[in-house]
Amino acid sequence: MGKLLENNIYITLNLEEAHSIIINTCAFLQSARNESEGVIQEFIEKKKAGIVKKLIVSGCYPSLCGSSLMDRFPEIDAITGTNDINHIVDALKSDRKAQFLSRDFELVLPSRFLVTLPHYAYLKIADGCSHRCAFCLIPNIKGNLHSFEREFIIQEAEGLVNNGVKEIIIIAQDTTNYGADIYGKSMFIPLLEELEKIKGIEWIRVLYTYPGEVTEDLVSYIKNSEKVVPYIDMPIQHINNTILRNMNRIGQRKDIEKIVGLFKRNDIAVRTTLIVGFPGEGEKEFEELKKFVEETQFDHLGVFKYFREEGTKSYTMENQVEESVKERRENTIKSIQDKISLNRNKTFVGRTIPVIIDYYDGKEEMFVGRTKYDAPEIDNIVLVKGAVTVGEIQDVVVENVKKHALMGRVL
Secondary structure (H helix, E strand, C coil): CHHHHHCCCCCCCCHHHCCEEEEEECCCCHHHHHHHHHHHHHHHHHHHCCCCCEEEEEEHHHHHHCCHHHHHCCCCCEEECCCCHHHHHHHHHCCCCEEECCCCCCCCCCCCCCCCCCCEEEEECEECCCCCCCCCCHHHHHCCCEECCHHHHHHHHHHHHHCCCCEEEEECCCHHHCCHHHHCCCCHHHHHHHHHCCCCCCEEEECCCCHHHCCHHHHHHHHHCCCEEEEEECCCECCCHHHHHHCCCCCCHHHHHHHHHHHHHCCCEEEEEEEECCCCCCHHHHHHHHHHHHHHCCCEEEEEECCCCCCCHHHHCCCCCCHHHHHHHHHHHHHHHHHHHHHHHHCCCCCEEEEEEEEEECCCCEEEEEECCCCCCCCCEEEEECCCCCCCEEEEEEEEECCCEEEEEEC
């Protein structure tokens, strides 16, 4: 969007004003591809009706399928892959069918156009992944890890802060391995040190770490940091050693227990993600996972049913699990985590904690914010009353709780 605006191509929220439509797609799961195809078909019909003139499909689906996407949907005027953001203007201006499907990593240097709330932003430090998890299509779509140079990341972070961003949320497919491809070793901690020097950043949040690469040095750094909040997103996927090995994950149960325990002993909130119903997961393996969740008491937990994706190693594995069993296991873990979340929230009652105020909820007639232990859109919220300023970090005394929310008043 920043690239478009930089080239005097204007963005509208009114479909009747639009000459061109760009559909940015996901292709990680079949359900995401189905959704993408549904939206593509919707705008093909609008193009046939003369409502729009040009239709461009971008992102992961073109990178996965290549030119076959245009064969299936000949009404598409152009496709651009995940490494072709710099060609989005060329795709719009082309007078004939166009394909931009580079496998070479690109550095994108336009001004950012924020679509988040103005006081927080996601900062991508790398793309792609060099791991080969048996269930994952990301390397097929985006290739191996490719890191942005530190100078570029710092420049972008400074630009975000100059536009009022207070919370930087670091993302990549594998943040902990940042820099290994261009510097010869992980440079994640040195990058955090550089980001902390930027005046105006108040919170730095780390998402999508790989447990096999999380070190004691990183735990210590987060614990002692002034700006990196005590929060980590670390998908472990499972805890049974056989399942972990079949998933092609680095490390075993004892390694996961060690690093999770280290985070918790240092009062760092842990968000994790689990997959249930992976091929070969019987009742014994699931019970082990269930007991681990009950005992570990994760601060935040997401659980997903295994999706059998063609093109992944697990697609051809034996002992596929029935859909009804996956759903039962997913619901069981969700139910356990709901109880853990409610009990965790109760520990905040009476405490005064810093909260970043995100927006006003007219339905609740309260302001909505987050603690440093909560990432936007995926974790708990704080419902706040009092003299509140949106975008600011304010001290809130917690008076009551719900399953996924704290309720309090600004001091």
